[in-house]
Amino acid sequence: MMNDKASGGLQHVSTGTTLSLHSTRSGIIARGRRDAANAASNLHYKQAVADYNAGNYIAAVQGFTLAAEQGHAEAQYLLSTMYDEGRGLARDEVQSAHWERKAAEQGHAYAQANLSFRYYSANDFTEAFAWCQRAAYSNLAWAQYNLGLMYRKGEGVQQSNTDAAYWYRLAGTQNFPEAQQKLADLYYFGQGVPLSYTKAAEWYRRAAEQGNAEAQFQLAHLYATGQGVEHDYTQSRHWIRQAAQQGHEQAQRELKHREYRDP
Structure with missing residues (x-):
């Protein structure tokens, strides 16, 4: 049975195992971000990336620190994630937050989104919303999704299903499956958008094909009811x-109920 749920916390995305000087991450950084303070900081950053990818995390920390101290926003962000993960140095929440804010204040979208998550985890929804909004305006899909969640739940902002749908759609068009599934929910119930089972099915399918278990379960429901x-x-x-195989409990129960009918 379809459930109307606005639950679910904000998402936090950490650094991957490999860095790139020309990754998609660089492309979504806000245009207001300052470049490296000088050529030396760029050199430190480039060497640190090479060290990180070679698994030499201690050297990477040293390089990112030099670049970060000279104002390199990406180095500040990456240094914050290394402090957060305890990679190449002792885990330190204070230092992680310090460098995260430095990068965020320069317009680094990932740092802004992670800073938003930090405030959200501390139940400071007003600051969480403000920083998430900045990252979302930089076209960062998971920040757009998080912003949609906050509008949906009325956290840090007046509750608005219309605004939730707007941000879910922006993230969904970037193939963010959780946003696609949430937007489909809104279409199914006619909340913030005109009720449309057809559009609900379209968005559930897009999320389901990317492996979103909840969307798979709901799409199955639509096929069962037409x-x-x-x-x-x-x-x-x-x-x-498909949903049951991913551990979706309702799907697993439904599958057991259907077994006697399956050929």
């Missing part, structure tokens, strides 16, 4: 099984 799609028991069973 809402927004042609009634198709085979497709319904397929998506129920």
